[in-house]
Amino acid sequence: MTMGIVTRTEGASVWVVITDGDSGRVEVPCVLRGRLKKKRLRVTSLVVAGDHVEVERLPRGDAVITGIHDRRSQLSRPGFHGYEHVIAANVDQLVMIQSAAQPSFKRRLVERYLVIAHHGGMSPVLVVNKCDLVDGHVVRSWVEPLQTGGMPVLLTSAVTLAGLDALRSCLRARISVLAGQSGVGKSSLIRALYPDTAVALFQDDVEATGIAFPEIEAVAPRCRFRDCSHTHEPGCAVKEAVARGEIDSDRYRNYVRLRSRT
Ligand SMILES: Nc1nc2c(ncn2[C@@H]2O[C@H](COP(=O)(O)OP(=O)(O)OP(=O)(O)O)[C@@H](O)[C@H]2O)c(=O)[nH]1
Ligand SMILES: [Mg+2]
Ligand SMILES: [Zn+2]
Known part of the structure; x- marks a missing residue:
């Protein structure tokens, strides 16, 4: 068993930096051991950059994450349905x-x-x-x-x-x-x-x-256009959510104003 730190995630692969006796610090692609997937139920991202993990290296060069340590801090924003979307740990x-x-x-x-x-x-x-x-x-x-x-x-x-x-x-x-x-x-x-x-x-x-506007960013991926400005485009999921009263219209106005100033 080796200790490592997650540097990034890409779909199902998790990249972990470990200290290897012979070659110093190496970054290896890892997969999560199945039972770990049940550990953190209310998060969308089980492991994120900065997580400290235990890995078992496999002979073919990749590795399995067998343990995830508790985080001492985390940067996150609220996601869908009470889930917390974690961006970085520790x-x-x-x-x-x-x-x-x-x-x-x-x-x-x-x-x-x-x-x-x-x-x-x-x-x-x-x-x-x-x-x-x-x-x-x-x-x-x-x-x-x-x-x-x-x-x-x-x-x-x-x-x-x-x-x-x-x-x-x-x-x-x-x-x-x-x-x-x-x-x-x-x-x-x-x-x-x-x-x-x-x-x-x-x-x-x-x-x-x-x-600052997690409830708006949570809906934005459903807009028809990826670069939607949420002001005039057809199929804008943000404007639809404002119209249905699911997003506060004052917050929406502030959001658009902040984005237009950048
Ligand atoms: N006058 C001045 N211009 C700066 C300074 N720092 C950055 N700029 C300019 O501001 C513009 C934006 O800088 P970036 O470093 O690309 O900004 P960024 O925060 O990385 O932006 P994103 O990658 O879009 O998130 C560039 O034209 C820079 O040359 C500064 O201290 N003074
Ligand atoms: Mg930049
Ligand atoms: Zn939109």
Whole structure:
């Protein structure tokens, strides 16, 4: 039996990094042992990136997951029928990335992230990127009320590289999930921080609107068009759910407004 950490899942395969006596760290494809499938009933994703698992290696190179350890924290959002959709496990900190402009800073999104971090047992960190675009006094006036709870706030620019040393030390030796709306500069920050490293990015799954509006994201896959904006397209499952009163119309309006600003 070997201990490993799940790095990603692809359909029925689960990729696990294990430390192999001869070859150091290797990533092996695994399948779940059948009886484990009954263990976590109210989740849609039994194992996710970050899970600590026990594996038995098979002679042909792949492996079977024989045990899943309890999680010390998890990033999740509610899914269908009371199920919890888990995105990542054993995360130390949820690093919420916003930008000072383009897209504009949204305090209400920070508040939603705080709820998610608290719910999942993660420490919140706020990064305000693109600080080269807005006067420092202005940015500080936005974030000061948020710092009273003790949340670390870092002001950065992937263009001038301001604040990147502080961000690098905040990320060092901790498992972090970077979350933020499209265009705030997540990829640019990662490239500026770790220019020599190929970083596996799964943070785009954690779109801010998806976390903040789980009931809307849960319905969106049923829209006729994959890139549906939920405003004017035919066959839009979101608009139908709003019309039936299943999605609150104020929440729907906020959702559309937030998405249109990005
Ligand atoms: N002025 C300025 N522009 C930036 C900064 N960081 C990123 N940008 C620009 O903002 C745009 C979006 O940056 P990305 O890094 O692609 O944003 P992202 O968060 O990865 O976006 P998605 O991949 O769509 O989720 C790009 O044109 C970047 O060049 C910054 O600190 N200052
Ligand atoms: Mg990106
Ligand atoms: Zn739609």
